[in-house]
Amino acid sequence: MTKQYKAVFFDLYGTLIDIRTDEDSPRAWNALYEALRDAGAEYASADGVKRAFDEGLAQVMEGHESDRCYEPDYVSVYQRMLSDRGVSADERMARDMGRVFRRASTNLIRLYPGVMAMLDRLHDAGMRTVLVSNAQSCFTRPELALLGLDKALDDVLISSEEGVRKPAAEFFERALQREGIAADQVVMVGNDATSDIGGAANAGIDGIYFNTEISPSDDALTCERAALSCRGADYDAMLEFVLGASVVGYSEAQHIAGLYGYEREDCNETAGYENGRHRAHRAS
Numbered sequence: 001m002t003k004q005y006k007a008v009f010f011d012l013y014g015t016l017i018d019i020r021t022d023e024d025s026p027r028a029w030n031a032l033y034e035a036l037r038d039a040g041a042e043y044a045s046a047d048g049v050k051r052a053f054d055e056g057l058a059q060v061m062e063g064h065e066s067d068r069c070y071e072p073d074y075v076s077v078y079q080r081m082l083s084d085r086g087v088s089a090d091e092r093m094a095r096d097m098g099r100v101f102r103r104a105s106t107n108l109i110r111l112y113p114g115v116m117a118m119l120d121r122l123h124d125a126g127m128r129t130v131l132v133s134n135a136q137s138c139f140t141r142p143e144l145a146l147l148g149l150d151k152a153l154d155d156v157l158i159s160s161e162e163g164v165r166k167p168a169a170e171f172f173e174r175a176l177q178r179e180g181i182a183a184d185q186v187v188m189v190g191n192d193a194t195s196d197i198g199g200a201a202n203a204g205i206d207g208i209y210f211n212t213e214i215s216p217s218d219d220a221l222t223c224e225r226a227a228l229s230c231r232g233a234d235y236d237a238m239l240e241f242v243l244g245a246s247v248v249g250y251s252e253a254q255h256i257a258g259l260y261g262y263e264r265e266d267c268n269e270t271a272g273y274e275n276g277r278h279r280a281h282r283a284s
Contacts, residue, residue, distance in 0.1 A: 003206075004185070005127065005185055006127060006185040006186070007127055007128035007179055007181055007185065008122055008188075008242060009131075009175060009187070009205070010129065010130065010131050010153075010190070011132065011134075011189065012131055012133040013133070013135070013214065014190075014192070014212045014213075014214040015189055015196075015210055016112060016233075017109060017112070017143070017147065017149075018214070019106065019214070020106070020108040020109075021102075021105050021106050025104070025105050027104050028101055028104040029047070029101075031104035032053075032097060032100055032104070033048075033049045036049060036081065036082065036085070039082060039097075041085035041086075041087045052081050053077060056076075056077040057072065057074075057077050060076055060077055069165050069166075069167070069170075071134070071159035071162065071164055073136070073160040073161070074098055074138055074160065075095055075137070075138050078098055079091070081097070082097070094138070098136065099142050102136075102138070109146075109147070110147075112233040114233075114235045115149075115152075116148070116152060117235075118238070118239060119153070121243070122239075122242070122243075128179060128181075129152070129153050129154050130153065130179060131144075131149075131153050131156040131157060132175050134159045134166050134195060135158050135160065141158070155175075157178070166196060167194055167195045168199065169202045171199070172200055172203035172205055173203055183203055183204035184204065184205075184206075187206045187207065187227070187242055188206065189210065190208075190209065191209070191215045192216055193209060193215075193220070193223040193226075194216070197223050197226045198225055206227045207223070208226060208227060208228045208238050209223035209226035209228070209229040210230055210233050210234065211229065211230070211231055212233055227241070228241045
């Protein structure tokens with residue numbers, strides 16, 4: 001059986017971008033403390049800033065505590081932190097606070113090798129590329145621009161702007177509506193078996209699972225609900241699957257795995273035959 005895809009939905013962190021952050025870093029909270037002070041919002045200490053953030057976030061989350069797919073927008077929290085100290089803050093200033101904190105809490109950020117070439121290949125084939133990311137817009141929009149993905153992707157949906165996060169089917173359905181395509185014309189690529197692959201499957205969308213270093217620690221090496229599972233951000237295997245527009249049988253899947261040097265467990269094509277045995281894999 002052959003399936004023709006018209007678009008690829010992508011997760012961001014752990015799929016297109018390799019990143020390491022530490023939101024508990026004293027450096028990050030000190031940086032935010034200094035940025036607030038420079039803007040005229042005086043707090044007693046960096047610890048006081050962290051408490052104010054936690055309190056502001058709790059207020060934004062009121063009424064949504066039991067909804068694990070609700071996504072608050074940190075911009076409103078930063079605005080509250082400024083206004084509580086008498087500073088009239090517009091959205092731009094609040095976003096600046098978020099950018100300061102994110103920069104100070106980030107130890108590593110880079111594209112995975114081959115991202116741009118992969119996106120070019122998809123565009124050359126006439127396919128749309130859409131970001132569907134659980135993220136904070138005030139962090140992510142600047143990072144997309146920094147790494148050139150803002151111009152490389154056809155559309156961007158960020159959970160904090162939508163008020164909903166993966167694995168909610170609603171998030172994927174919004175992306176489908178914006179693209180004007182059906183679920184069976186899309187494949188989702190992500191590194192989280194539950195949020196990315198499970199959420200997409202709940203919306204009727206095929207999934208390609210990348211087990212990367214920042215996948216959830218309890219994810220297995222392969223994902224039972226994915227059409228294809230790969231070790232690492234393997235764009236070659238993904239392109240072979242997507243541009244071949246194939247849902248293939250076991251023998252062809254073995255051939256694809258062989259082309260890219262994988263063992264059976266490294267690149268597991270799950271459509272049309274029984275899954276291979278899964279090995280537990282813990283991400284660092």
